[in-house]
Amino acid sequence: MESNALSIDFAGLNLPNPTMLASGIMGYSAESFHRIAKSGAGAVVTKSVGSQPRTGYANPTVVQAESGIINAMGLPNPGIDVFTEEIKFSKTILRVPIIVSVFGYSAEDYAAVAKKAADAGADAVELNVSCPHVKQTGAEIGQSPKLLAEIVQQVKAAINKPLIVKLSPNVTDITVLAQAAVEAGADALTAVNTLRAIAIDAETQMPILANKKGGLSGACMKPVALRCVYDIADQYEVPIIGCGGVSNWRDAVEFLLAGASAVQIGTAVADDIEVFQSITKGVENYLRKKNARSVKDIVGLAHRK
Numbered sequence: 047m048e049s050n051a052l053s054i055d056f057a058g059l060n061l062p063n064p065t066m067l068a069s070g071i072m073g074y075s076a077e078s079f080h081r082i083a084k085s086g087a088g089a090v091v092t093k094s095v096g097s098q099p100r101t102g103y104a105n106p107t108v109v110q111a112e113s114g115i116i117n118a119m120g121l122p123n124p125g126i127d128v129f130t131e132e133i134k135f136s137k138t139i140l141r142v143p144i145i146v147s148v149f150g151y152s153a154e155d156y157a158a159v160a161k162k163a164a165d166a167g168a169d170a171v172e173l174n175v176s177c178p179h180v181k182q183t184g185a186e187i188g189q190s191p192k193l194l195a196e197i198v199q200q201v202k203a204a205i206n207k208p209l210i211v212k213l214s215p216n217v218t219d220i221t222v223l224a225q226a227a228v229e230a231g232a233d234a235l236t237a238v239n240t241l242r243a244i245a246i247d248a249e250t251q252m253p254i255l256a257n258k259k260g261g262l263s264g265a266c267m268k269p270v271a272l273r274c275v276y277d278i279a280d281q282y283e284v285p286i287i288g289c290g291g292v293s294n295w296r297d298a299v300e301f302l303l304a305g306a307s308a309v310q311i312g313t314a315v316a317d318d319i320e321v322f323q324s325i326t327k328g329v330e331n332y333l334r335k336k337n338a339r340s341v342k343d344i345v346g347l348a349h350r351k
């Protein structure tokens with residue numbers, strides 16, 4: 047096995063290993079990203095930031111589900127102008143790439159926020175397109191291939207850093223959205239964001255979350271996220287980050303075999319901040335056991351005919 051078997055060139059980003067912190071889990075502070083990097087993450091993704099500060103939804107914003115959680119935070123964030131200071135500071139203390147997650151309400155909005163993030167030093171930008179559609183109540187921006195392509199094109203024109211598009215699983219055929227993103231200029235895809243879900247209390251006979259519906263994450267969604275990665279990798283040669291239910295090395299290996307070249311970890315970080323280290327160690331042992339020289343060697347193997 048090569049000495050740097052775990053390091054990977056992902057869409058121009060040099061990652062020491064294929065694990066990343068998923069968006070939304072550790073907020074916005076440089077210190078918490080530093081803590082995550084020290085725990086062994088190969089890159090960190092910030093919580094999604096928009097053009098203006100937002101307070102988010104009222105409590106409860108999180109509810110426990112079986113083998114997972116449902117959250118509806120409402121994108122609370124300090125706004126990009128305040129956050130650029132934290133990005134600059136992060137760059138002085140982090141030795142791994144910082145990927146800034148961006149959300150917006152229009153293509154112009156996305157592009158303006160992405161540009162400010164890139165100018166402040168973000169190593170890459172990830173687009174969160176699982177936000178509400180301004181014109182269609184209940185729909186997500188990332189459900190419309192046309193709107194997605196428009197956003198990706200404008201962001202791509204505004205920045206000269208790698209552009210990662212994080213797809214929503216709440217679609218009939220994720221490959222249609224993947225195609226729209228790639229043709230519009232995405233350098234890589236993250237698959238996937240949370241699954242639309244609801245929890246209802248049998249006693250109060252009402253939805254538990256203040257926002258009623260939220261996004262399901264954690265172990266229970268892994269088979270769905272894995273299928274999304276597999277479907278995209280079956281049709282496109284784009285670099286993919288698998289996300290959804292990764293909590294141990296075996297999960298990470300499954301995503302690599304499905305066609306991802308890196309994984310993001312969200313919900314599992316809340317249980318164990320050292321999860322990055324244990325996954326990396328486990329993947330390394332697996333590569334050795336399978337006589338693979340590097341992570342690259344096992345990417346997409348589940349597609350063999």
Ligand SMILES: Cc1cc2nc3c(=O)[nH]c(=O)nc-3n(C[C@H](O)[C@H](O)[C@H](O)COP(=O)(O)O)c2cc1C
Nearest residue numbers: 068069070094117174239263264290291311312313
């Ligand atoms: C509390 C919480 C907040 C999240 N906030 C964001 C966010 O701001 N932007 C985003 O793109 N995804 C967000 N996500 C989704 C995660 O990044 C990830 O896609 C999802 O949780 C699936 O991965 P996991 O099963 O490892 O948690 C959030 C997830 C959770 C649980």
